[in-house]
Amino acid sequence: MTPPPSDAAFPLRQEIKEFIVTQLRLKDVSAADIRDDESLVEGTLGLDSIDFLELTVAMEKQYGIKITDADEVRRVFASVESIAAYIAGHRARAASA
């Protein structure tokens, strides 16, 4: 039997979950509680625009990304999955440049 994809299969997603928990100093939530595809606004976390502002600033520093406008923030920070896709795309573009 093939096990379902686990966090171990997606190290970047796992890293992002831990980054969110650490950066936002979340007390009642662990990385394991966050699903890859759940909404960061309406799901377990219920993040607001100030949380996103903090994450944006921190991720720019950590991952060298630059997110420039509010629409892009909403799109990228929709879920852990979308953040990981954005960072992976950024890395791929940087590698091919």
Add this chain to the structure above:
Amino acid sequence: MKRVGLITHPDYQTHLTGLTHPERPERLQAIIEHLSRCGLTKDLVPLPPRQAELKWVEQVHGPEYIHRVEEFCRGGRAIIDSMDTEISPRSYDVSLLAAGGALAAADAIMGGKVDSAFCAVRPPGHHALRDVAMGFCLFNNVAITAKYLQQRHGLERILIIDWDVHHGNGTQDAFYADPTVFFFSIHQFPFYPGTGSRGEAGEGAGAGFTLNAPMEAGRGDDDYLRVFEKILAPRAHSFAPQFILISAGFDAHRADPLAGMNLTEQGYERLTDLVRSWAADLCGGRILSMLEGGYDLQATARSVESHLGRLAH
């Protein structure tokens, strides 16, 4: 008790902007009367302002622009560059006195006469661009002061915190490529003057030394505190400023007629406490704060009281 200097002067009320303009002389009158009524004035060290020497103004503004401001004001024009920036015959001299007030306060702090200072001056300055007056501002008081601290007093790193409800576009512009001045602005967004998005973060050597915190309307004390504690604090500490300047507008107050934020006097008190603790850790407590906006007379006066009360604590 800390020694807090207060710069103000009756001449600041001679910059006339018309009967219905929100940036009006009564703003200062309300602040001064309120500080006196609540007994805070006796705890402050009065500092005399001076006219800023042109060589310092020219660090931020082009000589042709400075000359144009002088000509327009003395020539009796009613506005300069944009419809909202009204002037009167004394406005040029008063603008130099506003910038020079901040320079005098900087000298008093650097000379050890006071620990920190507040400049109850007008016109405000943070929208003024190198060659353009806008948003009620003629000369950029805070930018001129940052340059002065570096060149006259030999400081290398200045942190400017702009908590006026409008983005400090003029100040950002002055230091956008400059890694020696860290500019932070928290403001309602989208809103006047249209700049101040997250993507504006400095350029060239100054990349990463501009930090904008655009906030949607309706945010209050706790939201501002969160941004200061979680976003600005780590950046401020890693920058290790030698002096902190505050562009202190009080128009994010819930009573302000021009904006839609929800701060209270207690919010300004808490922000001041926080900045004061950073200044104590990082730069010997040196804070120079100067009035920008704030258009509800009583709310602004009470907020200035809260701000100064915590600076003096």
